[in-house]
Amino acid sequence: MHRAVRRFINIFKRKSEKDKRLITAIKTIVGSKPFNLELYRLAIKHSSVAKHNSQGLRESNERLEYLGDAILGAAVADYLFKTFPFKEEGFLTEIRSRIVNRESLNNIGKRIGLNQVVEYDQKKKGKLSHKSLYGDTLEAIVGAVYLDKGYSYCKHFIIDKLIIPYLNIDEVIKSNPNYKSKIIEWSQKENKDVKFEIISVKNEKHHREFTAQVFVDNEPLGKGFGHSKKKAEQDAAQKSCELLDLD
Amino acid sequence: MHRAVRRFINIFKRKSEKDKRLITAIKTIVGSKPFNLELYRLAIKHSSVAKHNSQGLRESNERLEYLGDAILGAAVADYLFKTFPFKEEGFLTEIRSRIVNRESLNNIGKRIGLNQVVEYDQKKKGKLSHKSLYGDTLEAIVGAVYLDKGYSYCKHFIIDKLIIPYLNIDEVIKSNPNYKSKIIEWSQKENKDVKFEIISVKNEKHHREFTAQVFVDNEPLGKGFGHSKKKAEQDAAQKSCELLDLD
Known part of the structure; x- marks a missing residue:
């Protein structure tokens, strides 16, 4: 076989391996196989490794993060609304903001293993992981799940796979407000x-x-x-x- | 008929008339009849006329407003994400915040006729309507529609009945940012x-x-x-x- 052809096949194989690993990771995190893998490929791509596409848009997870942030807010709002039927709006707003804050999301992102899948510029590792690399990626994954599987599935993913296993709501309530x-x-x-x-x-x-x-x-x-x-x-x-x- | 019985029947009739008007209004605003009227009764009740229930919670539209605010944010985030596939996250966030701001929601609320249905303390009229009486009620209605008819219906209600008819997105984009x-x-x-x-x-x-x-x-x-x-x-x-x- 021509050397260039073999190299091409090898690149293709490597990509497939990477995709396979991603599919397994998403299955573990989200609970079912991706329909549209491309969404999740994008969701794990931090802007530090993003390239400009032909439309001049930098292809990173930032747009999905924006979407996921809103969906996360809605799902948690719904969950608290129904969990605390006799609490007033101020309480619900405050608890929601404590649940979806950067620190809390970053912790959850780390604990579900996003450090294993996120793609970012390794040279910036220290700086990024101290900030909200995992929380941002988590939001982007939420955005991808929402587009891939719809609101209802995504809401259950957020509550049953991200919030309930990793946050003790009673402790969140007791913690100091900002x-x-x-x-x-x-x-x-x-x-x-x-x-x-x-x-x-x-x-x-x-x-x-x-x-x-x-x-x-x-x-x-x-x-x-x-x-x-x-x-x-x-x-x-x-x-x-x-x-x-x-x- | 005993006078007390007649009075009771009259009160009942009047209540039914009020409910009928509400059903008609919701049908006009939302596009279909309410399944659970109670949600909409609550959605139009400003805290200035709310009474405490047996659990000590003031029964006003504030909880629904909290929920509606989050659903509105999600639906608009989704709409902008799909409408502007080549715009970056900063643009989407900024335009979203201009669409869901108090002034803009208050205007839409007035224009769909919420001034006809909202219940509030008439003595506080001037003060309340200058603030965000209609915008807050609009958010509460969104919360009610979400609970009554689900996310997907509610998203279409928000985009097709509230945003597209009353906001010119191009003008929103051109307006000055905060x-x-x-x-x-x-x-x-x-x-x-x-x-x-x-x-x-x-x-x-x-x-x-x-x-x-x-x-x-x-x-x-x-x-x-x-x-x-x-x-x-x-x-x-x-x-x-x-x-x-x-x-």
């Missing part, structure tokens, strides 16, 4: 300007104590303290939430 | 602190000129100018977006 994002959300809803400012730093013997102040439309609201800027702001945000009666 | 929310979104994603500050006000002959400055992790970024605080901040945010290469 008061800062609550204030920002409130300010956007009420069309107010909100500012977080560090108004003083005390240098103690072994640590520093920050004082943060929340301003709403330039009026001071809650004041908070902490050993880091973040903690002081979180404390100020919590006190502001109390003052504004946001629960 | 750079401030773009910066805030970016800062949350990147875990940065962002602050908008008015750093100076010049009193000119006929107007005032504000200068706004965006700070990211306390480092100054874009600076902007305008005749109002809001405009100066928007300008500073736009310049920051350019500096950060967010498009």
